[in-house]
Amino acid sequence: MATSLLSGCLDNGSKADPPANFSATPGDGRVILTWTPNFSVSYWVFTATDPSLSAFNWSSLANAHAYINAGTPFYMCGLMTSTAGPNSTPYYFAANGRSNGGPGGASSPTVSATPYNAIDKAIAAGGWTASPVLSIANLYGVGYASLSTCSNGPTSAAGNFAAVGAGGAIITSVDGKTWSVPTSVPPGLPDLYAVTGNAVYLNNPAAPGLLWIAVGAGGASVYSYDGISWVAGGASNATSNSLRSITHSGSAFIAVGDYGTIVSTSDGINWVLQTSGTSVNLLGVTHGNFYTAVGENGTILTSSTGAAGTWVAQPTGTPPPPPLTSQTLRQVASYGNITVAVGDNDTIVTSIDNGRNWTLQQPNLPGAPNLVGVAVEFQVAAPGTAIDQVIGAVPYTQFVAVDSSGNAYTSVNGVNWFGPFSTGISCTSCMNALVSSGFGYVAAGNAGATAYAF
Secondary structure (H helix, E strand, O other): OHHHHHOOOOOOOEEEOOOEEEEEEEEEOEEEEEEEOOOOOEEEEEEEOOOOOOOOOHHHOOOOEEEEEEOOOEEEOOOEEOOOOOOOOOEEEEEEEEEOOOOOOOOOOOEEEOOEOHHHHHHHOOOOEEOOOOOOOOEEEEEEEEEEEOOOOOOEEEEEEEEEEHHHOEEEEOOOOOOEOOOEOOOOOOOEEEEEEEEOOOOOOOOOOEEEEEEEHHHOEEEEOOOOEEEEOOHHHOOOOOEEEEEEEOOEEEEEEHHHOEEEEOOOOOEEEOOOOOOOOEEEEEEOOOEEEEEHHHOEEEEOOOOOOOOEEEOOOOOOOOOOOOOOEEEEEEEOOEEEEEEOOOEEEEEOOOOOOOEEOOOOOOOOOOEEEEEEEEOEEOOOOOOEOOOOEOOOEEEEEEEOOOEEEEEOOOOOOEEEEEOOOOOOOOEEEEEEOOOOEEEEEHHHOEEEEO
């Protein structure tokens, strides 16, 4: 690969100076490289886990990679992480420039950064960070829309956040830390309970094909193509029942709500009522390898397609067995073959085999908290990480749950949980929602409270 990359480009053009102000900033399982660009120059980025790295010796070093025609900011994701200690893995970066396909010029200074796990960092710092309150409205749902992917894979690199709540409140953020109010929102909206977004054309900032959809009381819905201007949607044409949660798989959005309601849309305007097979109130829905909806009385429904008539109550059997729990399940998250649902009174149910079998956990969290949100992101295990005996593999997920009192809990397998850890928001019953961006977490609650761990 080194030969093919470095040859074939030596007969035309000329060398150029390396990027100015080349720097590396660590993040949650990722590193962000920035520099001052010269748009007439093509930059190549080189990386390895060896401090001797330069633009000319990279190919012989451990964990070496080269990226051509790199732009700033440059995101490398899915990197090995750990808490501070001997297993932390520093990554080293160098770059050079060329004009018109010429040979590479001088190497930049080598810079380094050690990616971390956001939850570990937040715990070590004594908690998450609470954001300044923008709106005093109670926030019931928070969502994320990825706009760009990482330079070395499909993981989300950057995107936007939105939170919704009482009286049709909507706030948005480009970083999950500071928030703003959209310029145009339909008047007279009822309470909004959930929001999510999807960009069809990732890595196209000029035309991402972004669609946000929020749902709420009485089948209310709104949608937006930019997070700035919101328009009343058409979910109420399919149902008058309140919609409590929404997820998407690509351009397919599915919302669930009261009396077993499940509706779907691809544009936020035209909605189709699904057949769920239950009349129980559904409070959470997610999509991983399959769709999962959860709700009152321990209800769990799964579907491979999310289409009408394909929803199956869990656990399955002949005759159908009783639910694993009678407690209310409030939210669910899935990554790979692991799906985790959380709910009232310290309730957690888990499937580690793509929904075929489910287990009621006994996490024994202090005070038997009501868990109101759960989210998950991918992480790469640090060297020497042992095989987790629950899942039979080295763990590659980080599940986080929050309770109604503003505490966070963490697990790598959905079974063994640790906490509580403060989110920086302390209350008796105020936290309502949690979302993962793939590189950190944002929580939202009453009186406009939001907190983040990046």
